[in-house]
Amino acid sequence: MIKYSYNQFIRGEENMDASNPLYENQCIHVEVVVFTVDEGKVKTLLLQRGVGPFLGEWIVPGGVVFNNESIDEAAVRELEEKTGLKKVFIKQFYAFGEVNRDPRMRMVSVAYLALIDMHKVDLQHMTLKTMDSKWCDIGDIPKLAFDHNQICDRALEELRHYVINSNIVKDLFYKQFTMPELQRVYETILDRKFDRRNFRRKLLSLGLVEKTGGIEENSSHRPAEYYRFVKDEYEEIDIF
The missing domain is CATH 1.10.10.10 (Winged helix-like DNA-binding domain superfamily/Winged helix DNA-binding domain)
Known part of the structure; x- marks a missing residue:
């Protein structure tokens, strides 16, 4: 395997193939934080993981971006696959890329948010990779897997920004x-x-x-x- 130094990378001398250690074992993820308002409270949708790592812990909906789709398309697909939600308006708001945020590999997550009427949708409570789903008051969100508490906090800030500056x-x-x-x-x-x-x-x-x-x-x-x-x-x- 040919190895390249950081200086070679900056000069453009690296070979962008899977064997290059500067690129191997990386993945792009999407996360979609879904909000609603119910009984005078803001709530967010959480899913319970049915696979490892963090088996049984709660997360926001999301998944891997496929090679044959855009990031936006991946977010729409993952939201439907994990929750059953279709034709939902989503807004991209941030990217999370700390080096060790996922124990499996280098994972960069592009995050989206949505605001929906929870009474107009039928949620899937179990999918291939999830065991359950629930609406949770934003003030009662438990400790989530990965860095999803941070994602939820940032999503709420962005939601309030969009509420003030759009018709969302x-x-x-x-x-x-x-x-x-x-x-x-x-x-x-x-x-x-x-x-x-x-x-x-x-x-x-x-x-x-x-x-x-x-x-x-x-x-x-x-x-x-x-x-x-x-x-x-x-x-x-x-x-x-």
Whole structure:
């Protein structure tokens, strides 16, 4: 086996084949941190490993990138294979590449996040490599395998950034919603309170939401008007 020094590598004199120790035993992974809002709490989806290493411990959904697919395609495929979730909007937010983050080999993970309505999906609780799945309050996440606690922490920071700077919250609402329902979601994710009138005025002035013309039925109080997001596709917009 021909060995190359670091200086040779920098000068471009290395041979980029599998026998080169600078490249061997490496792998690209994807992880998808899936969030939801339920009963006034932000929750994330965890899977229980059915294989080693860390057999029986909890992780976020993810897996290896195949040679014949892009990183985005791998994230979509792994999310469906491990959870059954399909047609979910995902957003890439960071790469994790500490040298010893995986005991098997050098593993670089590209991380994504998603925000979904947990009541509109049917989760797979057991797959070829997982034994169970569960929604966990972000304040009660146990010690996870690998560096997945760090990934979850960073994902929550990024989620709050996207909530402030995009319409990603739309993925929590299938069709229509009341303004109080929408405000509670923003307050839950961002962990802050908004003035009711200012919140409504801000979202309408940005053209982010619009009235549907419908109102709540069978309400014991003054019926609230229904709203919907103006755009179905993801849009970056400075909200707060």
